[in-house]
Amino acid sequence: MDILFPWRRQSLSSTSNNRHDRPHGASATSSASGSGPYHSLPHPDEAAGRYGQTGGGGYDPREYGGSMRESLTSRSVYSSVMGDGSSAEERGGVGQSGYFQPQDQLNMSDTERTQGSTVRFSDYDQHEEEPRSRRQRQSTLQSSMRSRNSAMSNDSYNQSYRNIDAGNDEYEAYASSRSFGEYAEEMTQSYRSAGLSDSFTNNKDLRSSYKSVDDERQYASLQKSFADRNQALLQQSSSSRLDVPPIEEEEEDLPPTPLRQLLDAINMSILPNTLRLSSLAQAVEFFDHRDRAMHDSELQEGAAYVLYHKLGLPLRLSKGIDLEESENSNPSPYPKNGPNHMLTYQQHLASSTQLHQQSEYDKEIAMICSCLEMVHRANPDAIAQTWDECGVEILPLLVSVLERPFQKIERAVWMALQEKANVPGSLERAAAVAVTRDMKLAVQKVTKVLAMYSLVPEAKRPMCQCEGMLRWLTRIIDTHNYNRVKPGAPVIGGTASTKSNLNLARPNDPKPEVAHQNENEKRMELASRATSGSGLYMTEAARFNTIATLTNLAALEDNRMQMLQEPGLLDNICRAVHNERSDVPKQCSALAIMNLSNGDPDHVPEMASNDMVLETLLKLIKEDNPETRRNAVVTIFNIACSDQNTVRLARYRDGTILEALTNLVGSDDPVRLHDEARANAAETIFNMSCSEIAETTDRMANHAGLLECLAVTLRSGDHTGLEVKMYCSATLRRMAELIRYPMIAQGALLSALVKASTWTSTDCIAEAFHAQASVPDNCVIMAHHHGLLNSLSRLALARGTSTEVDKVRDAAIAAIELMSRHDEARELLAHNEGIMMALTRASYGETGSLEGSMVRQSIASDFQGSDTGSYMDDSGRRGDEYDEDDASVQSRRIQVALKNLVSAM
Template sequence: MDVLFPFAARQQQHQPPPSDDENFHSLPHPEEHASRYGAGPRNPMLRGDHGQGQSQRQLGGQQPSFRRPRPGGMARRASVASQASQWSWSMAGSVAQQPSSRNLPSRQLSSRQSSFLSMGSASNHSQSTGSDMISFRSGQEHSMQEGMRRSEEYYEASPQQPSDGAGRASQARRPGALSASFSPMDGAMDAYNMSRRNLGANGGSNRNLSSNGGSNRNLSSNGGSSRNLSAGLESDHPYDDEGYYDEEEEEAEEDLPVSPLRQLLDAINMSILPTSLRLSGLAQAVEFFDHRDKAMHDAELREGGAFVLYHKLGLVLRLSRCGDHEQDAAGMRNHGSLDKKGGGPNGGNPNQMMSYQQHLHHSMLMQQQSEFDKEIAMICSCLEMVHRANPDAIAQTWDDCGTEILPLLVHVLERPFLKIERAVWMTLQQKANVPGSLERAVATAVTRDQKLAVQKVTKVLAMYSLVPEAKEPMTRCDGMLKWLTRIVDTHNHNRHRGQGGVDNSLRSSLRGDRNLHPQHESEDEKIRAQQRQELAARAMSGSGLYMTEAARFNTIATLTNLAALEANRMAMLHEPGLLDNICRAVHNERSDVPKQCSALAIMNLSNGDMDHVPEMARNDLVLETLLRLMREDNPETRRNAVVTVFNVACSDQNTVRLARYRDGTVLEALVELVSQDDPMRSHEEARANAAETLFNMSCSEISETTDRMANHAGLLECLAVTLRGEHTGLEVKMYCSAALRRFAEIVHHPMIAQGALLSAMVKASAWTDTDCIAEAFRAQAAVPENCVVMARHHGLLNALSRLALAGGEGGDAEGVRMASCLAIELMSRVDEARALLSHNEGIIAALTRASYGDDGGLLPVEVGGGGGSYGGGDYGEDDEESDGLRSRRIQVALKNLVSAM
């Protein structure tokens, strides 16, 4: 059967082949397909009904008019097809009767016509394709039928043809005349035409419409006996329930054009064998779908383009799998060996060597697999093109066939890696002692078409991963995470092993000691098998380096989108090597885009709740990756890296590991980011997240974490200086002041960090937007051992008096003044510190103002115990005291200071 595709293709310009790390395209030009598979030259123009050429570039605008054939109008199509040269594919190996040896088959009925082609013989078997019912003849019947058609008696004995098409029909079928096609489909059309002609009267027209005005009008045949039309004809042609023919309705339907898209999809769907037929159709599809019009891609998805391509992909994958099984049967994949003793073309005696017939058979299988690789790459390219649509159309496609096509896409992803494993095992068996043999075997195992197929499939998966309903099924699909992890695996042990790639010790151990005692042979074999496994694992590591950079980026984007769903995170973190390979992409990729995407993926994976916070701090590779990302110039990358550190720091155990790592390297990176002067505030969000991370870590209940942070050089000073910065946002300053208050609550005398803390508090005393610094002074004064140290610290009393005399109105300003005065009052309880406080004018002025107010009147007080004691008041219970009691305490403190002067 021949399938006609009646539209022209655009002329494709030849470009030099791109490198492997580019988004290359290995699809050949359709002219190359034509010359390779014996098809004639292409006609770049399409002949319409009026003989005017129309290029495929015009498909987006005015569509060419393709008229649907009338019943019995096969002769007209044959005549038209014989006059116009059109692109065709031979599906049954038919030979066209043209001087240019070109196949010009008749155009098949579209699937929208739901036509029913019936055969007279009961032995025929019909096959349904879409909505078409196509029946085929046996070879013997086909030969007999064609022999009759070549005879003059065949045409003379045939019923009279319609007057408008009789001449052309007889000329198109007579021997010696130009024939449109020669295929089993012609017999079906002949039977169809004969059945239509038999509907008329004896020797009359094929449409006998009586007009006697009676109500019992029907289509009569064989002496006027009436019968109804079959269901197939009734559904496609304009006959009413009583069998009357409506010519106007038929002509109206005839004017409806069949879109080139529908014809293309029908042609692809009907092309099964041979392989050249499928490749030619896919070459046309690649040209047709290669555009950036999302509206047209939406129409392609609605028309069922993805379904047809997935159907064709499943067919080719099945054929390719059969080829793999044939290789297994031939002994080509017996764990990499050709026989049980490990003989091969490069070793063993002549009886163990592969024969010439085996070599020939192996070459044929490899050629067949190469054809399959090219076809799979073309199908995946078409799938990627039709999915360049709007998100709604992609989501609808997923709803229709999403979960069912995931195994197909997974199988496309695994094919190159299975081939790498096969090459590694064969090399270990045959050339284990040859330096560099494993590296060469892995590098040459994956073909260009397999790389392209993986690149296109990962792009389709990245589009599907944006659909909310697709995230969890994709993660749960068997093998999906495994092969996505292998694609982004860029960790190659062999590149750091010197000349030869792998360890020479492992290579030499594979040779074995041939003089071993027999009782040690079994143990030695186990050791060598284990070493062989290790050698193979090292050779196959970094297999993602043999994929394209675009494929790795698409994979990282897919994993990032999948990790956005909370239900997927733990399953992804449990996948061996997934997180490590994402981190390696930051160190090994040359482009900044994979780094940005990796930072987002790591952030999504770290985003857990308090019960399921990933213990990512145990992985040194993750921490090293975060350090590198926090120093990137891209603001979004920095922000995502810092958010990841914040998520990890939500666990107390993780805070210890972060503080310990490389003697505070993570803390240093956070400090640098917080203290960075950014006049343009391009990194303001990252700075806020870094300050929040420091505050979150300072709230840890593990003393080792807070001690390491307090003793880290420059951390406390950085917090204080940031509060005085002119180009620092309010959010950053609030987290810095809160962190200083937290350190003031846990750092006391005689800790080494107390001096740095007091200096930082003095520098930060200018911050009065919140009461955090004033509360820090109060927290330090609450410990009697700290009071003398505070009173003697340079500039501390002046800073404290400025806070107590700070102006402004509102709750925050009043809280700052009250907290500062309470800190002075707590310090005045210690005799040694009281003498130092009494000689400071600012301290006396602050207490006087707090006791008597600006208007000279006393603040409301409650009469209580006098003297210097406070009736059992505890240092830590000041927050629950009333305003009256606080005022009374301040007045008593002022009295004591005056008495000490």
């Protein structure tokens, strides 16, 4: 605990000089030059007077610093003799703040001083770089040596302080009554104990001359020569000892900076409350700027520590008033003397006094929170350093600030429920009046500080684990009753509710205890409904800061499942999208939902069962902001990673989500502003098509316009990205593997494949034709479909030397070969010029020549063994049973297909 001494207790002789009725222009030196050995700071009453005379402006910096420097030059401060003979200057020093400090604390570094028992910091002035360099402290080694040799421990300091404070007059009388001879005898004893007794006692001339001297001036000169002689003896005796490096004397401290004076004033302002408010008003004016470098220096000087330290006092005092109000009010849901119980005059008077005190504390808390938000407008490194030093310990303080308005709302609603249960709208008015402007401002500033801390990686987990943090952050963004004032909305505490309450307990009710229980439940329901939507009483900036904080916390994987388990957190984030007027909260909410949808490696969030989440995602997909669209689509993709979630997505509002994804993929985007969102939407559709649940794929296949949209996207020009087209072609291939005769969607699929046949960057469309032809029942339908044979021949005749083009040609030829095995489809294939040209070119390729091939005899044998004069189907010898390589197998199939078509002509 930081112990500060704003003023010192003095001796009786010096008390009259430091009375609080001293004139304003009187200097503190007069009090220091009295019999008391210490300089004392002005009493709080005197400081309050100074604030009143200056109009609340506080101390004059020149007068404040001048009085301190005059007190430092006072001989009574530096010449005070301690118990063992050392002076105050040797043991420590009088700090610029006016209280005595041990020397080891004066030599501490800036970081060590912020953690010690006295708060003392380096200069803060960016325009005086050279004076700052002259004020550098000694090294740690020298500081520790100085502490061992000359500094005074805390125990000895306290003991010496008590001795001097209690017996100052007796000590001075004793010192003045000693004769020079007694003083010399004490010196003799001290030097004898130091090992210099022989040198001192053998010097008979000095002793005899000393005894013959009676004049004080001659004694002073003799004492000087005596000290010089013994100094030489000390150097001679220490020549054989270990040499200790000399300690550099500390340079004289510079005058306190404005920041130092301000922090000292805040620290010393304890009572009364007006003194604290005046110092905080100066702090608000001082810290209100946008210079990040200056805010970095303020954090390094310890401004945040001082403000957090001062925040605890008004929070504790206001909590005491809140407890007293809770004791005076009836916590039970039943009124004391009926529903219209009136307070007495004494109770009203006490309530008004408490209200005034509470308002003063609210104002003080709001000013401290404002200062905290201002000093945290620093660079991320400075904020991270502040968190590393005090972050975890100050979280309960910030949570206490967040919970104050909501606890006030709950108490106000309960009191209104007891006193005015039958008045329409009384609960809403009580909740609205309970939250003051200062409370709103404090919550807004604290949420901004939390948003800054949430950017620190080390702070994410402790903030999420802090008790009450997620609960009150959820309440801040609770806008559940946003439409309660609109026509047709359910009226809470209104006429309908009153009528229902009046009918609860009837005189002829045979079971009054049941009616009493029902009345209690109704009151509880009214109270819960009135306290819901309490985030509407907060500012829009506070809600945005809260959403930003939750977004940053959800970026950590360990926090996601805990945040999803918090009641109402996800729903309130979604309500912000529907209720906030600004676009910034919507963008932040989309990012928060996306982070929460990632889950962890072991759990996939079950968001698909939450209609509020799905409705929010539909709204975000239609936003104009590209990043908002992308985050919404990524959220749907994360949800679709689970098969059970894909069914819910496909079912929701009869395919509304599929329609939104389809429209986004097929949207016209010439400048490619939403290219990333379109790619994510196409990937989501492909991810859903890979589901193993038949209902999902059936709904996708039967969804109107989905397959056609994918095909049209493949035919689009350069304004559609390559990634979008690749996912569209992959989805068509996947759907071709699933759809077959006699499904209704087969016609739409074949039409989509015909339109997408121009896509040759990948072999997906050609493989889709091959997948359809691999089912015997599909071959005849494919042969009769308009334009399909021409599209298939174009794929088989595709030109190019790349590997992908070769794959396209091979897949198309394989599909033609499979269709040629059926007699009904063979005639249609034989009369198509493109099909015949493709097979002929393929048969005379580099690996498919009939001349010199090893398969010519097998073809002849097949022809001879055929009863119909057509070549046999060798499909039974495909796969692993065939011993020849793949090229020979493909060549044989092409030749067989060509012979079959020639025979059918």
